[in-house]
Amino acid sequence: MKTTLKTDITVKDICEGFIYNELEGKGLFGLSGKLTIQPEYQRNYIYADGKKDVAVIESILKGYPLGLIYFVKVSDDKLEVLDGQQRITSFGRYVTNKFAVKDENGMEQYFGGIAADKQAKILETKLTIYECEGSETEIKQWFRTINIAGIPLNNQELLNAIFSGPFVTLGKEEFSNSQNSNIQKWSAYISGSANRQDFLECALDWVSKGNISEYMSRHRFDKNIIGLKTYFNSVIDWVSGVFKDVESEMRGLEWGRLYETYHKQAYNPAKVSAEVQKLYADSYVKNRKGIFEYILGGSVDTKLLDVRVFDDATKKSVYATQTSRAQTKGESNCPLCALGHDANKSKIWKLAEMDADHVSAWSKGGATDVKNCQMLCKTHNRAKGNR
Numbered sequence: 001m002k003t004t005l006k007t008d009i010t011v012k013d014i015c016e017g018f019i020y021n022e023l024e025g026k027g028l029f030g031l032s033g034k035l036t037i038q039p040e041y042q043r044n045y046i047y048a049d050g051k052k053d054v055a056v057i058e059s060i061l062k063g064y065p066l067g068l069i070y071f072v073k074v075s076d077d078k079l080e081v082l083d084g085q086q087r088i089t090s091f092g093r094y095v096t097n098k099f100a101v102k103d104e105n106g107m108e109q110y111f112g113g114i115a116a117d118k119q120a121k122i123l124e125t126k127l128t129i130y131e132c133e134g135s136e137t138e139i140k141q142w143f144r145t146i147n148i149a150g151i152p153l154n155n156q157e158l159l160n161a162i163f164s165g166p167f168v169t170l171g172k173e174e175f176s177n178s179q180n181s182n183i184q185k186w187s188a189y190i191s192g193s194a195n196r197q198d199f200l201e202c203a204l205d206w207v208s209k210g211n212i213s214e215y216m217s218r219h220r221f222d223k224n225i226i227g228l229k230t231y232f233n234s235v236i237d238w239v240s241g242v243f244k245d246v247e248s249e250m251r252g253l254e255w256g257r258l259y260e261t262y263h264k265q266a267y268n269p270a271k272v273s274a275e276v277q278k279l280y281a282d283s284y285v286k287n288r289k290g291i292f293e294y295i296l297g298g299s300v301d302t303k304l305l306d307v308r309v310f311d312d313a314t315k316k317s318v319y320a321t322q323t324s325r326a327q328t329k330g331e332s333n334c335p336l337c338a339l340g341h342d343a344n345k346s347k348i349w350k351l352a353e354m355d356a357d358h359v360s361a362w363s364k365g366g367a368t369d370v371k372n373c374q375m376l377c378k379t380h381n382r383a384k385g386n387r
């Protein structure tokens with residue numbers, strides 16, 4: 001790969017013909033149309049937060065270096081930004097009056113409103129740019145290893161760069177577009193942001209059963225994303241059909257896995273909703289995130305709910321009562337051992353050898369208080385199972 005250092009290109013040059021697409025959140029072109037700011041393998045613009053974009057402008061005004069910027073030379077009069085897209089889009093948006101920066105008096109000022117000498121200082125700032133030429137493979141390999149200035153690329157952003165092509169472009173159009181009206185609905189079940197590719201990553205994770213890069217490689221040159229979209233919508237429709245309630249604990253659950261495991265079973269949404277509400281109101285349920293899988297699985301696996309257990313004081317007090325009564329009778333302090341016929345029939349277990357058990361199971365309405373507590377030897381408690 002060949003690289004050429006350029007130190008004479010100014011902010012003004014780059015901003016010549018700068019186009020920002022508000023809808024897609026992308027800086028599109030600069031350098032009088034010669035430069036493509038956001039080629040398809042690049043991530044979305046994520047500096048528009050009133051901090052990182054402002055910091056870029058403040059750096060320029062203070063004369064601090066903006067860091068290295070990398071262009072790929074595609075042909076004699078075509079360049080693409082390889083690294084520096086966030087910085088370029090930030091100053092491009094500022095120079096075209098898209099956002100304001102506070103001046104020394106704390107006043108928000110747009111570019112058009114600042115003093116002429118400050119405007120000139122920004123426009124005349126020279127950038128340090130490497131122009132790279134090489135094969136697609138070389139350049140992408142390299143892009144993978146550079147995380148120079150700003151926020152490092154996350155996994156999905158890297159995969160989008162490596163497997164760039166029509167499939168990624170279409171996938172981003174659907175899942176990484178914050179203007180997509182479905183995002184709000186999806187956000188009930190998926191955590192993260194469209195800009196950072198979290199929805200695309202989730203959709204790929206579900207359809208590929210966790211083998212995202214293998215899936216992306218196989219579909220890289222597909223001209224449609226029908227399989228990806230259909231599977232994703234099936235999962236979302238299934239969840240929203242079974243669970244009428246939208247609870248914040250639903251966000252980020254492994255819906256893909258749950259769909260695979262349970263979608264062939266029938267559920268009565270009204271009954272499911274009543275059960276969700278009952279469990280939400282139950283103060284013994286410590287893990288609310290587990291409620292959904294618990295219900296899907298037929299309300300048996302109470303481990304998923306992390307039901308509150310008896311505290312040490314309760315255990316000690318029940319142990320003391322049970323043990324003194326057992327000693328008087330000459331039988332085991334584990335009531336189930338006492339019923340048996342083997343050597344344990346009269347065994348007095350130590351506190352550490354026993355576990356607390358709900359006499360009447362929690363799942364059948366039994367409370368977690370001293371009246372519903374009995375101590376069992378570990379073997380019998382384990383055998384009793386359902387707590």
Ligand SMILES: [Zn+2]
Pocket residue numbers: 334335336337338376377378379380
């Ligand atoms: Zn026992």
